[in-house]
Amino acid sequence: MNKYLSLLIFIAAFQGVNAQYQTENLDLENNYIQPESIVKVGENHYFIDFGKAYFGNVEISSTQSQNDSLVFHLGEKLDGEFHIDRNPGATIRYRKSKLNQLLANEPVSPKMSPYKRNTTGAAIILADSIGAIIPFRYCEIENLKIPIESIQIKQKALHYKFNDDASAFSSSNAIMDSIWELCKHTIKATSFTGYYVDGDRERIPYEADAYINQLSHYSVDNEYTMARRTNDYFINHPTWPTEWLLHTVLMFHADYMYTGDIEPLKKHYDNLKLKTLMDLERADGLISSKSPNLTKDLILKLGFKKANTQIKDIIDWPPAQKDTGWKVALVEGERDGYEIVPVNTAVNAFYYYNLKLMTEIATVLNKTEDAAFYKKKAELVKTTINTKLFDAEKGYYIDGEGSSHSALHANMLPLAFDLVPEEHVASVAAFVKSRGMACSVYGAQYLLEGLYKSNEAEYANSLISDTVGDRNWWNMIKVGSTMTMEAWDVRHKPNADWNHAWGTAPLNAITRYMWGIKPKTAGFKVAEINPKLGKLTHTSIKVPTKHGFILADFKKETDKTDRYTITIPEDMSAEFILPKTLKKAYLNGKKVKRKALHLALETGTHHIKIAY
Secondary structure (H helix, E strand, O other), X not given: OOHHHHHHHHHHHHHOOOXXXXXXXXXXXXXXXXXXXXXXXXXXXXXXXXXXXXXXXXXXXXXXXXXXXXXXXXXXXXXXXXXXXXXXXXXXXXXXXXXXOEOOOOOEOOOOOOOOOOOOOOOEEOOOOOOOOEEEEEEEEEOOOOOHHHEEEEEEEEEEOOOHHHOEEEEOOHHHHHHHHHHHHHHHHOOOOOOOOOOOOOOOOOHHHHHHHHHHHHHHOOOOHHHHHHHHHHHHOOOOEHHHHOOHHHHHHHHHHHXXXXXXXHHHHHHHHHHOOHHHEOOOOOEOOOOOOOOHHHHHHOOOOOOOOOOEOXXXXXXXXXXXXXXXXXXXXXXXXXOOOOOEHHHHHHHHHHHXXXXXXXXXXXXXXXXXXXXXHHHHHHHHHHHHOEEOOOOEEXXXXXXXXXXXXXXXXXXXXXXXXHHHHHHHHHHHHHHOOOXXXXXXXXXXXXXXXXXXXXXXXXXXXXXXXXXXXHHHHHHOOOOOOOOOOOOOOOOOOOOOHHHOHHHHHHHHXXXXXXXOOHHHOEEEEOOOOOOOOEEEEEEEEOOEEEXXXXXXXXXXEEEEEEEEOOOOEEEEEOOOOOOEEEEOOEXXXXXXXXXXXXXXXXXXEEEO
């Protein structure tokens, strides 16, 4: 078999057969962006840099007419100074188009040929009025025979409504600041369909992509409609990886925590129960995609259109070279050599977290018996994982039942999902740190969460701001992308794109775990603020909520004194979690009781001093 045939079959399984979703009547808008620079590179030939890539086209207007044709080149990548790469490789975008003439005082955009793969089948289809668009930063114009001063050219950027002023971040780490801005721009720019889609290659929603996109979107804007629309999409359009299905409950729970609205939980409760994959459970509580209970009837109930759809554990993406035929930098893909056995730790860590969240969901919906049922199941799964899948001699988890191998993923996921008993957190975290960034940009979401939760903030911060090699976010900026990429580098995924929002883990990790700002109660009625700032000497953040914006500022005055200024908007309060190592704390000038675990912050501005 041709080595690429298996790859095509493997990828085709992702696309499925879905009804086309269109962007008509969604809150999409065009933003017209002026060039940052225009350079004449030859006779009648100009190079234009708009500063950042957006999805869209250019719009050109002129005070003079040109009856001769103009040639336009749009692209994301350069292959030399002032020259767009005409053959950028992977799924990095480039398009050439022609404008037959330019009429005075009539704004016009050149027409581009669409890519078949992202404008047919399961792709989210753009309205006809939008036309073909691509992500691009650069433009070249050839055969411009009228003076450049007579024309005005703009980047016509399409995106979902977005409040640029709803969020902000700065710190004493300039690299971290750059990564945060990269991620924020990605969230805005990739919203061009009104759904959380994977990237420009397919423009299809996938659960794992969407969940990271959702958390990052919530961290920079208080607009929740796009997340809810995407969540609804997955009810009847699931995708086949086991872990992707197990993100569905996470997305609906996040929607509830940020909005406080229980209606989606009510409406889709029965489907969420199915999406936990509880039907695949065996007597000891663990699940397997190889279970005989995964019948054709269950496949259809889960929302798949074909009863013969194969659900398969994915662990991380891209998978091993043997699965794809790609010649990649790591032949095991992004799995850290994970041994995928039928009953594995990664899938069951997700399953435990699903049960934990379903306990909360059932409680909110006053389904008391269900809540007790899920709580009991969660306890059983946690006990079984820690009994059967934990290597007591080594002090960390194995990949699954019957395996003697331990990969990063088998340990970072238990850390992220609060599965690790307190007495083993240190040894599991130490193993996780020993593996470095042995996961994909997707897996990095859970790596960062697990590290911050296990009090490894300084190491997590170092991963976010790492500049060595290519397995970091800085490499995305270094190679020229202005959005997070699908993979660390194209050598790790030969068809990777430069516009994948699942690469924005640092944004939501900084907001939700480094600064520790997230809803404690549904609808952000009460916020939790639990800073784990590592060695940063100063940092400020603005976090959107449905009630307004939380403002937080930190300064390390001395080695033993920290100062925080926190502003809480109206109609909400917050709990500021105090570090366990403090000696004294002061709230608005008043000394706090020594045994206090947190500070209650009401609406308004508060000054907190902590001495060590």
